[in-house]
Amino acid sequence: MTRRILLLTYYFPPDLSAGSFRATSLVKALLEESGGDLEIEVITTMPNRYNSVVSERAAQREVNGETTITRIALPPPGSGRLSQVKRFMGFARAAARLAKAQKYDLVVATSSRLMTAVLGTYIARKSRSPLYLDIRDIFVETMLTLSKGKISGQLLRVFGLLERWAVRSADGVNVVSGGFVPYFQERYGQDIRLDVFTNGVDESFLADFAPLKAKTDPVLDIVYAGNIGDGQGLDLIIPELAMRTVGKARFRVVGDGGRIDALKSALQAKGVSNVILLPPVARAEVIDIYRDADILFLHLNDIAAFERVIPSKLFEYAATGKPILAGVSGFSAKFIAEEIGNAALFNPCDVEGGLKALEQLQPGTTNRQAFLDKYDRRAIMSRMAKRLLEVSARGRS
Secondary structure (H helix, E strand, O other): OOEEEEEEEOOOOOOOHHHHHHHHHHHHHHHHOOOOOEEEEEEOOOOOOOOOOOOOOOEEEEEOOEEEEEOOOOOOOOOOOHHHHHHHHHHHHHHHHHHHOOOOOEEEEEEEEEEHHHHHHHHHHHOOOOOEEEEOOOOOHHHHHHHOOOOHHHHHHHHHHHHHHHHHHHHHHEEEEEHHHHHHHHHOOOOOOOOOOOOOHHHHHOOOOOOOOOOOOEEEEEEEEEOOOOOOHHHHHHHHHHOOOOOOOEEEEEEOOOOHHHHHHHHHOOOOEEEEOOOOOOOOHHHHHHOOEEEEEEEEEOOHHHHHHOOHHHHHHHOOOOOOOOOOOOOOHHHHHOOOOEEEOOOOOHHHHHHHHHHHHHOOOOHHHHHHHOOEHHHHHHHHHHHHHHHHHHOOO
């Protein structure tokens, strides 16, 4: 008898995001591991990750063999968190209608936003289906530190209760960073079973990243490619770091996000001339940008919640073999120090530390084959798919 799995994900291709790429890999792995007796229903949104990008046209409903993808159109984007709430509520209402009266052998919610996990829990309860949560961020702790008192304690308590409901309702929970494990054990007991299927290196990054032409410019090309939001805090580090390296380095920042205007303002206020801002690009273009780079730059804001994470960007950076300049702390810093050669660390928002770390990097590429083998996303998703199929089979019995 054919099994049915529902995958809830806020982002899915052609959207450009870590969650989108992860969800795609998971669908592929599930189909490969199922032996052909599986149907997957994906409920997601129309492309909406970046306002500055005119994404590829995406069908509202798409059928690819055993996979059906339904994309929900969202209200027009606005500014602030209220707009985000309205857009998510539109997604949640439509997703709940689509799943109404359906029976699944497993509901999977991949969630950087707590409410996607809560939505998955609601649908699983209504359909009496097993539930598996893929937790990519700790929403409650992040909101507590980022809100700086702007969100009431009562609202945070509500979020905490929703998190508890979702986690306690799940038949399985994965966290993408080992740094998340203590958080969940402290809140839900040492005996809670957590899987740790991290992000990994996509097949598209198993490429030759040697420069296409010999470098003649002595100025270092330092590249950041990814989201520009509160979590990255680029406006707090790049303007000053760039000012201090004029004539020695130029920064190319590729991406968009909620703090892009703050970054532009900070650069303008300091009169910085050696930072180039570029809009988000497709993965094939990102690979070409990495190929031309001398150094890849990574930064997380100086916030306690981010000490638990492993940025998904780190896996593709490591795959290039390029030197990595990383302003991170906590679990990320430990992970980099133990797993990635020719990566120099400094504390978040520490310009002096960043300058010293820059001097430690060795030019050229580093062989990181051991890292590629260990964190091959296909292998990681294969193991995760087997776990999901195990949970779905247990739900049937």
